[in-house]
Amino acid sequence: xxxxxxLQPAAGAESSSTTxxxxxxxxxxxxxxxxxxxxxxxxxxxDAQGYQDAVDAARQLxxxxxxxxxxxGLRRTIATAQIIADEARIxxxxxxxxxxxxxxxxxxxxxxxxxxxxxxxxxxxxxxxxSQAVCPxxxxxxDAQKRxxxxxxxxxxxxxxxxxxxxxxxxxxxxxxxxxxxxxGEQWRIPVGRGSYMAMGAQDxxxxxxxxxxxxxxx
Numbered sequence: 001x002x003x004x005x006x007l008q009p010a011a012g013a014e015s016s017s018t019t020x021x022x023x024x025x026x027x028x029x030x031x032x033x034x035x036x037x038x039x040x041x042x043x044x045x046x047d048a049q050g051y052q053d054a055v056d057a058a059r060q061l062x063x064x065x066x067x068x069x070x071x072x073g074l075r076r077t078i079a080t081a082q083i084i085a086d087e088a089r090i091x092x093x094x095x096x097x098x099x100x101x102x103x104x105x106x107x108x109x110x111x112x113x114x115x116x117x118x119x120x121x122x123x124x125x126x127x128x129x130x131s132q133a134v135c136p137x138x139x140x141x142x143d144a145q146k147r148x149x150x151x152x153x154x155x156x157x158x159x160x161x162x163x164x165x166x167x168x169x170x171x172x173x174x175x176x177x178x179x180x181x182x183x184x185g186e187q188w189r190i191p192v193g194r195g196s197y198m199a200m201g202a203q204d205x206x207x208x209x210x211x212x213x214x215x216x217x218x219x
Contacts, residue, residue, distance in 0.1 A: 053195030098151030105138020
C-alpha cells in the first residue's frame, strides 16, 4: 500500500508528552448498513440503532480526556461526532474532507453481489488487492488511503500531546490499518464494528497502531 507517510508499528513506539492519541471511530448504523449496500458518498443518516451506537462510542471514550473531535462531512459521521463531542463537553466539531468515505462510483447503493455482477474484475481487486483496486467510475483505494493518512497526520500535528476523536467510515479505517500493518490480500478487510474505534499514536509525522477496532462487521 502507499508509503506517503512514515509508519511504524506500536511495538516500536514510545508515548511521550507530545504524542497525539487518535481514536478513529466508525459511524453508527444506517439503513444501508442493515441492507449491506455500499454507502460511499450517499448521505444516508443514522437510524435508531445508529444513534445508540454513537452513544455507546461516546461512553467508551468519555474517560480518555478528549480535547477535539473531527469528522467527515456526511450526516452519519457528523451525527456520531456530535454525540461524542457532547459527551466530552467539546463545544464544536471540525469537518475534514479527507475523512469522507470512498467514492464507490457505480457501486454506490449496490450490494456486494450486485457490485460483483456489475464488474467482476474490479470487484476481485477490491476484495484481494486494495493497492490496485479502483471503484468503477469512482475512486482508487490507494488515493482514498493517502488522503485518510494525510488527514490523520494533519490532525495529529495540530494536537500534540492531546487525545482526539476522529469519525470516519469502515473502509477508511481498514485502509489506514492496511497501511500501518503493510497488509495486502483479503486480510485487509478486517472487522470494524459500527461505533467501534481503533486507537493510533502519532508523533513527529509518524503514525502507529495501538488498538484494532472491535466487532464482527466486514461489510
